[in-house]
Amino acid sequence: MRKLKNYINGKWLESQSMEYLAVHDPSTEEILAECPLSQAEEVNQAAAAAHNAFLVWRKTSPLTRSKILFRLYALLQERHEELAEIICLENGKSYTDAYGEVQRGIENLENACAIVNLIMGDSLATVATDVEVTNYKYPVGVVAAITPFNFPMMVPFWIFPMAIACGNTVVLKPSEKTPLLIEKIVELAEKAGVPAGVLNIVNGAKDTVNAILEEPLIKAISFVGSEQVGRHIYEQGCANFKRVQVLGGAKNHTIILKDADLEDAAIKVTAAGFGSAGQRCMAGSVVLVEEEIAKVFLDKLLEKARKITIGNPVQDHSIYLGPVIDQAAKDRIFKYIDIGQKEGANLLLDGRQGIPDKGYFVGPTIFNDCQPGMKIWQDEIFGPLICVIQIKSLQEGVEIANSHHLANGACLFTNNASAVRYFRENIDAGMIGINLGVPAPIAWFAFSGWKDSFFGDLHCNGKDSVAFFTRRKVVTAQYKEENK
Template sequence: MHVDLVTHWRAGEAWSGTGSRRGDVFDPATGRVVRQVAYAEQADVEAVVADAVTAGERWAAESLTRRTGVMFAFREALARRADEVAAVITAEHGKVLDDARGEVQRGLEVAEFACGAPHLLKGSFSDGVSGGVDVYSLRQPLGVVAVISPFNFPAMVPLWFVPIAIASGNAVVLKPSEKDPSASLLLAECWAEAGLPPGVFNVVHGDKVAVDALLTHDDVAAVSFVGSTPVARHVYETGTAHGKRVQALGGAKNHMVVLPDADLDSAADAAVSAGFGSAGERCMAISVVVAVDPVGDDLVEAIAQRMAGLTTGDGRQGCDMGPLVTGEHRDRVTGYLDAGVAEGAQLVVDGRQVVPKGAPEGFWLGPTLFDGVRPGMSVYDDEIFGPVLSVVRAASYDEALRIVNASPYGNGTAIFTADGGAARRYQREVQVGMIGVNVPIPVPMAYYSFGGWKASLFGDTHAHGTDGVHFFTRAKVVTSRWPDPASRTGVDLGFPRHD
């Protein structure tokens, strides 16, 4: 059966590359191969980067007004095609259509933030710091930067980085996930519609060959990455060893602490929504609920009741939760259910028993709930990245805090409580980068920055917001004197002072 080929994007147009390797792209709701994607070889990456170097030099020399105009036009192009982008996300990733639309909307918010480039890139100026001396700062682009993005957000994660990088005057090479690559080409078309010069935004598809080619290329100045912790560590160590600036956002094991005074219905709603949205394939998913005595039994019952009303099926058919992205990933997640039972956790709701609304060949696994989970069990320790929610019991706030802080991850967390003092204490004491108070998925708005602590981040800079602007630019400070010819001071070998 013939299937379409997802190509690279080079110098403003589709490009098949020089290699012959291909990868299959599945429709997760049917299990069928619907496309193939071209895999880049080392020579392909080198050709694309060479184009980007030339285009990037011209783009950096463009006026800020011109660059900002392109940003506004890109925002409009993406808004016009938002439903088209969402549809291809659902077709290749499997998340339900409303979830895909939400992903595009959150990406749009970063594009809108980047439209403020004239303000974001402003330097500072100090007049007359010394006799006839002024000091001012400015920010300049890095050159060519790479963005390596994961399968779970094929539009939103690239949009966390690319608009800010381009608005700052850089050229970008995007390496999207080979599992759901088509959204990247729709973004490329939006950039072309916006009038971005060819070669400023490029896409190379593929596997580790393409990733390592970008990480080691002398003309790639910086790398932004989102993915699992082991790969994030590899990206960070390889990129920095080759002299690159790297921000590598890794894995997560996000905890939601529920105190006894919390609104039980709100907490249960939040746990189900944040645990099973996008089939749990989110780095900000709640995968552990820490129930503080005596709320545990009632909370588990309330969560299970809500899970009973969820429908799993084709994301285009109005279901609550779609399939997992591939059969291999579904089987990996299912293995954790077997391990959890073997390790002594109580399987309250078994997602393997789901009857999906979709083709039986789809990559199905229903929402799953464990109770009685403890640190040391694989369902607790590992980032499962699937629709598996674990409940851990804690005797007190202090024990709950110790459980959260003992995790090697520090991406996101939430606390549900009616006590403002407890919430304020938690946000100060918890060792996590993003915190929600009665908010289950604390993803910051675009004008704040996204990123975690500990093994959830390698590097010092978070995504988007002012951190993103600083990551994609470097600062200069200029000390300037235009002396009055009538007040020459002559030769002075002393150390310069600001008198």
């Protein structure tokens, strides 16, 4: 069985670790490769290589960095389909979702290609007699990226392109569950001209992450994953005086008002809840629908959910719903279906039925008559499961959504302008969708979760990203005119 290697200072190196985890095709349960659980010494080695490269890379012109990223952009466009296929294989999401994920990653690279404009400072020619002030932006140093299994392309591209565009170097730890795609990315980065040591890959799991948190050469950490792990990374990273941004869990609420286009809402709620098998932090996992239209809407939602095709996306690109990531995830979601029934929610569609015998499949699951406080409402299940709560008004829906401690995204379906304004002004979520099911912004805007969905002060993407990966130097200077 092929054993994956780490990529340090421009070379693929065998791990020193004796521990490996199997990487499965979740559709077939076949073992694809073995991923090393790298030791602290390997993190230190990667950080040292990144630090040495940083001493040169930080002085490289932003124009040169931009040209390298443009070359990578072109290579990714050429390999778009191939990259999507790898995602289908190791992650299990549908080809349509995988293709879209690759496009999202490329968009982030496109944003980073504009670094010459983005990294410009600013100045005032006169603040006092013969005195001027200029603000410069400098890279922070070695940046660590800790990325999740559910978006093996998009999330790394949230981080490393902008980080290296700003003059930083990167140590990236991909998910041990989906480490294959990053090999192809490294191959293309090398072809594009990314110098040795600027991008380093260290495979691993918990101990590898803890080594990143303790490594003094690493100055900043960007993490995307669960709330629980994110808390640990934020607390320990900050305790070690690192700059940290943590994008954590979500329980996104969608409110559907009686004036909404219910057909359109049902299509988009279906995609939001069951796309990527519900394994995304923008999944629409809670639907709050006004009582007057609840039956009509649920009939439409059930009709669409029952038509969802389930299967292996590698073999059939038309499949809508692929598997969840592993057996543990499947077992956990099945357990939550049991919990929902015991809590008294009405199971309208059971994802344990009508699924392939082989693979980690969970079908679309819909609960009606859910209530705040139920575990299926409270917990981030991370699977194709929707909780439906019937409400009397928009105000009640907003109150329920705001009572949750997670606040990544929220959506409203309506054609009422005053309802849109009320929703925008009163909902706690940091990303809002109006007549949309997934309110994930494009790369030029911040991915701005609120409350316990985010720890830090600068988000991924947009202007926040440039600010996170740079530090400021303000020069105040007096140049007296002669003969004064």
